[in-house]
Amino acid sequence: MFKVNENYLKLPGSYLFSTIGKKVNAYAAANPDKKIIRLGIGDVTQPLPAAVVEALHKAVDEMADASTFHGYAPDLGYEFLRNAIVENDFRARGCDIRADEIFVSDGAKSDSANIQEIFGLDNKIAVCDPVYPVYVDSNVMAGRTGSYDAVSETWSEVIYMPCTAENGFVPELPEKTPDMIYLCFPNNPTGCTITKDQLQVWVDYANKVGAVIIFDAAYEAYIAQEDVPHSIYECDGARTCAIELRSFSKNAGFTGLRLAYTVVPGDLKAGDVALNGLWARRHGTKYNGAPYIVQRAGEAVYSKEGKQQIREMVGRYMKNAHYILEGLKGAGYEVYGGVNSPYVWMKTPDKMTSWEFFDYLLEKANVVGTPGSGFGPSGEHYFRLTAFGSYENTVEAVERIKGI
Amino acid sequence: MFKVNENYLKLPGSYLFSTIGKKVNAYAAANPDKKIIRLGIGDVTQPLPAAVVEALHKAVDEMADASTFHGYAPDLGYEFLRNAIVENDFRARGCDIRADEIFVSDGAKSDSANIQEIFGLDNKIAVCDPVYPVYVDSNVMAGRTGSYDAVSETWSEVIYMPCTAENGFVPELPEKTPDMIYLCFPNNPTGCTITKDQLQVWVDYANKVGAVIIFDAAYEAYIAQEDVPHSIYECDGARTCAIELRSFSKNAGFTGLRLAYTVVPGDLKAGDVALNGLWARRHGTKYNGAPYIVQRAGEAVYSKEGKQQIREMVGRYMKNAHYILEGLKGAGYEVYGGVNSPYVWMKTPDKMTSWEFFDYLLEKANVVGTPGSGFGPSGEHYFRLTAFGSYENTVEAVERIKGI
Structure with a gap:
């Protein structure tokens, strides 16, 4: 049975x-x-921005003609989009990220739920508390969180890092050492942020204890203040400890169109094993690419x-x-x-x-x-x-x- | 670390x-x-069929206007699409399937790779040999397949069911009892099919031994012969033992557009636990719906x-x-x-x-x-x-x- x-x-x-x-x-x-x-x-x-609408119509017309039709997309995403991402979201901010470190997907929810699959079940996760429920729930489904206590509403094997008015909604370094640290800034749900100096403390900590940071930057477009980092790769040493999740949902209104990407730097390794290769393998085996027309829509987000x-x-x-x-x-x-x-x-x-x-x-x-x-x-x-x-x-x- | x-x-x-x-x-x-x-x-x-192209343009225009804009899709897919699926793919063939048993997704590759996640790691899988590699690879990633033997190119915990010219490319019931049986007909890669009577044998077997059949019918649209079933639900008793995977890729040219669906009947249970509810939970936690415009394109496939x-x-x-x-x-x-x-x-x-x-x-x-x-x-x-x-x-x- x-x-x-x-x-x-x-x-x-x-x-x-x-x-x-x-x-x-x-x-x-x-x-x-x-x-x-x-x-x-x-x-x-x-509604979707006019440049995006125009790109969608144009791409739909391409799909209507055999000579410009597009079938399966490349596993990691089209180069035109990955190049636009690298140029605008990273190089323009002085972050050292390459196109082959970008993985285009159908959403930051999928990515934030799927990313734990490339890690062993014996890793201990740490999450901000409160936090977007998908981080913990996806780890529950995988069997990484121990038992649930209905009174405290917590999992025995999860390290909760309280973010309250008392600490300005920025977590303190945990007492127990985690292996995987989920951070989301600007934060969902608190709407609060972390300064570059505060984030550097986390990057240094992760490199010191050998933890990986999964940095959810889905709300990056809303940053207005100068000292708030748009990407974790603005911090020194993030290439050896951090994965970043980005989304087109909240900056460009793609919640119903579905497009996101994950950054896995080549330098991020466990011993000899590069996480970039593992995520590429997962992408190639369990996913079949974002729609061509949606990737063209994503490219239009970076047009003037x-x-x-x-x-x-x-x-x-x-x-x-x-x-x-x-x-x-x-x-x-x-x-x-x-x-x-x-x-x-x-x-x-x-x-x-x-x-x-x-x-x-x-x-x-x-x-x-x-x-x-x-x-x-x-x-x-x-x-x-x-x-x-x-x-x-x-x-x-x-x-x-x-x-x- | x-x-x-x-x-x-x-x-x-x-x-x-x-x-x-x-x-x-x-x-x-x-x-x-x-x-x-x-x-x-x-x-x-x-290229995409004209009716699909027209539906895409129309849906893109809806996304360009706040009064007709669509954000996040319902977890299981839009009702207009699920109703069209039920009506055309199942009721028209006398199959008893309801709209709340349909889960719309971004592709049969994702579905066939993800479906194993709702099952325990101690299930033994059986696959046709040869077979679409994703079934085995996704189970390897989950840790369900034992060790790999490089000489025979087989996994110790996988039941291989040879499909060769000798048996007409239809597998025989396995000697060891599997818990999860992957069947794909019309088959990828052999292009061969199974008759309704032959498939009924598998359904009866699965019900008898308490196995679940994951039936991949991605190539259903190519069936030309009368006695070849389009859906496993044409067989008696399939509602208590079978999940079916369907795709818009090969019938309507959606490989670059991405749309598929999975059928999980309400009657399919392990004890008291309905798989429909587990898959709904996975969909709700690890996925965020297929794009509205693509679901409208899918609906157009069922127009006259x-x-x-x-x-x-x-x-x-x-x-x-x-x-x-x-x-x-x-x-x-x-x-x-x-x-x-x-x-x-x-x-x-x-x-x-x-x-x-x-x-x-x-x-x-x-x-x-x-x-x-x-x-x-x-x-x-x-x-x-x-x-x-x-x-x-x-x-x-x-x-x-x-x-x-």
Whole structure:
């Protein structure tokens, strides 16, 4: 008789955003007259930039003609895209990254969930707490996290690094030594960042203890302040200890188009074994490339027009973030993030739990946010609002919250 | 110090098609005057059908307008596509499959590599030999295959089921009892099929011994003969033992567009645990949906015009297959497949090994095929040619082969 992967059975409840979806649908069904504003899930709402739309139409036409048709893409991604990535995202910032260290994929969610597969099951992972749930869940599925304690909502073999108002939402070096360290800056969900000097401490630490850093920079485009690194490769020594994950979802509105990439430097090795080769093997065996038309769309993001358009798009979302931040601050709430990030992280009022505040906000203001506790135990008593709505909805949501 | 997944280090050499690519590139570089015809990799060459192109343009325009923009897709795929799949691929054939049993994805390669993740590591897998390398390689990476014997080119914990001319390329029930059985019909690489009665034997066997069948039906659109099943769910009892993998790559030319789906029936359980729920959890955690525009393209495949256009496309490839089959037969070669499949499977002449014949054919005829031994030990002394080239190239390739 076949056996299932029992690690899956250890996963508590269902995925955070599914639960939110169910609650919101139930509320909407029971209250059809209420206009619900969703500032919960991190999904974009602005249409694709014109340069991207033009590139898509052009590429679709190429696919309609045998002489310009494209079948299977190269395993690592098309050179035109990988070259544009290297030039714009790395060389322009003085980072030493080559095209054969770039792996194009269908999304940072897939990459952040899949990357653990090239590591042994006996590695100990460390995660920020709170954190994007996929890092831990994908390691649970692989069997790397030990047993689950329902009271503390933690896994016995995971090193949690609390990020709270007390430490400015930047984790301290852990007491136990981890093998794999997940860092995400600008952070999801706190919206807070790390300075280059602070990140250098982590790079030095990882090189010293022989850990690998998986650096999720999906929100890089929102960085506004000077001393915040756009890439971990701005730090000395990162090529020997860090993998970086990037996405086109949040800078260029590709959440429904699907495009991302992972950087695995050639210098990142365990003894003689280069992780670049292992990830290439995984890519070649378990994945078959991002669509040609989407890779052309990605290339257009780096065109002169594309860059201008995504700057404007990011600017519009950041106007929302600013409105949320200042509005809630003015109303007496304790709020964080929202400066280098589309996420505003607020402390729940009156010691409400995150889910209590979720229900409260849904019922009293018809506004959907994301309960901080869904991102980890230290997220309890916090709440995430996102700047991805329309300006009108954002203003209305903030006014409603101020009114309750 | 972090540790790598040592299972990766057990994988011999590199992926079959990468090796072919390198050999062909080296030959082309050394012989720039030669016109090489590639009948090796199973990639399509005809442009996308007009109905698909139209749907793509329309969907791109929707993504260009905030009021019709689509962000993250639903985890399982859009209902419009899942409903079209259920209606056309299953109900029209009398198969009892529901929309919530369909999981839309970016490709059958990903699905066939990822599906093993929901099973325990202590399951024993059985594969046809020869077979598409991804089934075994993905299980090697997971650590389910034991040790590799370089002489026999087999894994100690894999049950190989030889498919050769002697058994008509249909495997016999194995002596050792497997937990997971990979079947692919019409078969890649042999191009041969299984009748409905023969497949029913496998379904009955799987239900009896408690095994799960992973049925890869990526080449279903090429079936021409009446008694060949299009879906395993045409067999009685398949809902309690079978997962089916389908693809838009080979019927509609989506190799560069990326779309596929997996069927996991609600009745397929290990004790109380439904595999449908496990796969849903994997999809929700490690994947973020196929692009909206590509799902709309998939929907167009099921439109009246789309169906007509893909029938014509498949017809053109099958004209090639027929030409290869008859041409090589006429020249005295022993050939198989090519009737319900775009693949022709030939016996190498003069007891050449598959790779010897690969080199011979590349050098003497400048034709690229795929060495049968790359698909498993019983593929040795066989060679795969594909019908995905243009008619002109196919004719020229066959004439060249006849001339050597």
